[in-house]
Amino acid sequence: MAEPTRTDKRQHIVETAYALFKRVGFHATGIDRIIAEADVAKMTMYRHFPSKDDLMVEVLGYRAGRFERQLDRLAEQAATPERKIGTIFDWYGRWFHSADFHGCLFAHALAEFGDPAHPVFQAAARQKNDLKRRMRLILEEMMPADEADSTSAALLMLIEGATLMARMGQPAAAIRDARKAAMAMLAARGRPQ
Amino acid sequence: MAEPTRTDKRQHIVETAYALFKRVGFHATGIDRIIAEADVAKMTMYRHFPSKDDLMVEVLGYRAGRFERQLDRLAEQAATPERKIGTIFDWYGRWFHSADFHGCLFAHALAEFGDPAHPVFQAAARQKNDLKRRMRLILEEMMPADEADSTSAALLMLIEGATLMARMGQPAAAIRDARKAAMAMLAARGRPQ
DNA sequence: CGATAGTGAGACAGGTCTGTCTATCTATGC
DNA sequence: GCATAGATAGACAGACCTGTCTCACTATCG
Secondary structure (H helix, E strand, O other): OOOOOHHHHHHHHHHHHHHHHHHHOOOOOOHHHHHHHHOOOHHHHHHHOOOHHHHHHHHHHHHHHHHHHHHHHHHHHOOOHHHHHHHHHHHHHHHHHOOOOOOOHHHHHHHHOOOOOOHHHHHHHHHHHHHHHHHHHHHOOOOOHHHHHHHHHHHHHHHHHHHHHHHOOOHHHHHHHHHHHHHHHHHOOOOOO | OOOOOHHHHHHHHHHHHHHHHHHHOOOOOOHHHHHHHHOOOHHHHHHHOOOHHHHHHHHHHHHHHHHHHHHHHHHHHOOOHHHHHHHHHHHHHHHHHOOOOOOOHHHHHHHHOOOOOOHHHHHHHHHHHHHHHHHHHHHOOOOOHHHHHHHHHHHHHHHHHHHHHHHOOOHHHHHHHHHHHHHHHHHOOOOOO
8 A cells, every 4th residue: 555556656757857857957867867766667767758858848847837836825815916926926035945945947947958949948938938927917906918017027037036046045135135126116106207 | 370379279169169058058068069160179178178167167257258348348338327237238138139149158057057066156156246246336326235235136136037038039028128127126216115 | 400389180988878678577457 | 367557677779978098290489
């Protein structure tokens, strides 16, 4: 009964690969290392994922899904648009300070796979676009659509930049300054230029 | 006379490696490809650079120096702090639209080399810190030091995030939204919260 | 002319990479 | 009990990786 079922193996490979890609990188992580740490045979991995590319895409999808579900839960608890955006920044603040923070896996994927036609590039870009859309929909509750679009873009930039700064060893300053700028951006709305 | 001098070879290797690292990535670019495209012997490269790590650090330093010199020249022409910041965003806007834009080499280096003790990581982080310091010094002409610090951090985040969005295929929207947010940030200064 | 320093071409070592294949084992469903 | 599907270990292919080494060549300087 402690025996893992078939589909468990698949998920176990995904999670092991996720941990390695995050810590070590995509190119720098070899198949041999993934199967060694996951403790599965090579053919088991290749049965589930025809190639390393497929595995990377699956890992990114898995991570993106987990991220979306967490933000969904947080959004429910917040009443106003400002607070909803605030909970997103809160999430990033906690993430920056978590023990196994190694930067954004999606940004790293975009960095390592420069070809926009590559499935890994596309899977990573999808997550960024999804996050921007999420924030845009929130902002549309409090401002016109075009303004919500440019503001959500700016918020996404702050988040991505803050993640980079956190990665460079300044997690506390990163989230503080990003949050401050974001809140000022929302509070200043409607004021005369 | 059309013959290249000795030190030219060294610089030629650096520039060829730079073009490849930018387009292809650090791990994905092999020594063999660098020397093939630079049209030099392998031993010539290894005489100048004891290892690939050394070459990568040199490439990052070369690129950072070129960047700094360009910003120095632009800063001279601008009168007010606001305009100086504006010229930096202008530079990024032109870069985003240039033919061989492939994202930020330093951000990619940070993504591929996760260990903060790695010389490549450090060389890349240095450029980000230098850019932040440059903007902080400009902002200190118009605001107190602590405010200049957090504002320069926010501006750096906008720039890094905009670079990521430009890389994902939206260069025009990226620089427009980043610039708009940055200018609003500076204009709103002193207004009551 | 001769010495020296940089360069060239390429073999080579030792390791790693992705992906394939075989042959054996095991667990579940009927 | 038995068939089937999934898992196992490990060899293997063929390519690529970094870095070393040898030996011949060339250009400059005195």
